[in-house]
Amino acid sequence: MTNELRGRYVLFDVDGTLIDAVSNQRRVWGTWAERYGLDADEVYQVALRTRPMETFAQVAANRDPRECLDALHELEDEDVRSGVYAAFDGASELLHGLPPGSWALVTSNYEHRVRGRFLRTGLPVPGVIVDAAAVTEGKPSPVPYLRAAEQLGAEPGDCLVIEDAPSGVLSGLGAGMTVWGVNATVAVEGVHRHFASLREAVPHILAFATEPHGHAAA
Structure with a gap:
């Protein structure tokens, strides 16, 4: 038996989580x-x-x-x-601080709009974006988050979902992932951790993404 280190991955909802729309x-x-x-x-x-x-x-x-x-x-x-768009406080610091290839966007919107909003707000764009056109079942189905994990080459158990809405939380939970809620005064039912703002969650998300964990392998 050997101890094998695996990376961790962060999957973000967009509207209401990273972008105030x-x-x-x-x-x-x-x-x-x-x-x-x-x-x-x-x-x-x-x-x-x-x-x-x-x-x-x-x-x-x-x-x-x-x-x-x-x-x-x-x-x-x-x-x-x-339109006038704003990223939530902490979004730029967070996305720029994540290891390349360790994060993705999972949105019910369309990729060209997400790219336009990120361009307007100066946020970096990841290599993986799962949008409404990429799946036949949207949130609260687990399919969008499972698709993102697949494209990242990640196991669901190694993924952290950041969400602000009940349908997204259900999607992440159904995919077997850890789910943290942000930007809500009251915790969405089912989340593993709740943060009133994205800013409050930033150091915890970065810590999750940058601390590899191991598992036993034959």
């Missing part, structure tokens, strides 16, 4: 709702809990869902080009 999302959904003569606040409350196609089914059941999605995508792409 709440005002942008509210504005996009508000503009979308106005186009269809709907109440912006009511639409946004539904959108917070569901994926876009499910939102359309609830708030605009008489409309063509593909048309609704095309309109939403158009607004989101324009927001990436012209």
Whole structure:
């Protein structure tokens, strides 16, 4: 038997975890709702809990869902080009401090928008981004996080998931990973550790990623 050292990996959600996009999302959904003569606040409350196609089914059941999605995508792409974005405090220090190849992004958004937002906020982009187009099942399914681990060559048990939302937490837990919650005043059910802010979590995430651990091997 030998003791073999393995690396550790960190998998990040994006919106609400690394990028503060709440005002942008509210504005996009508000503009979308106005186009269809709907109440912006009511639409946004539904959108917070569901994926876009499910939102359309609830708030605009008489409309063509593909048309609704095309309109939403158009607004989101324009927001990436012209909207104001901010990274959460500590995000740049954290991502620049992680070992290359040790982290990935797992998002329900699309890669081109993530890249646009990271470019706008000066955050580094990793080699692995699992977006909505990369999987057939989104969060809370474990598939997105398992896909990211596979692309990194990592075992699920060696991965730490950083999330801010219940669906993402369920996704990480279902994948058999350690899950820490950030940017919430109250801990999301199921998380292994809770931090009120990303800034508070930074030293702990860096410590996790840079301290290899061993396992017994024949």
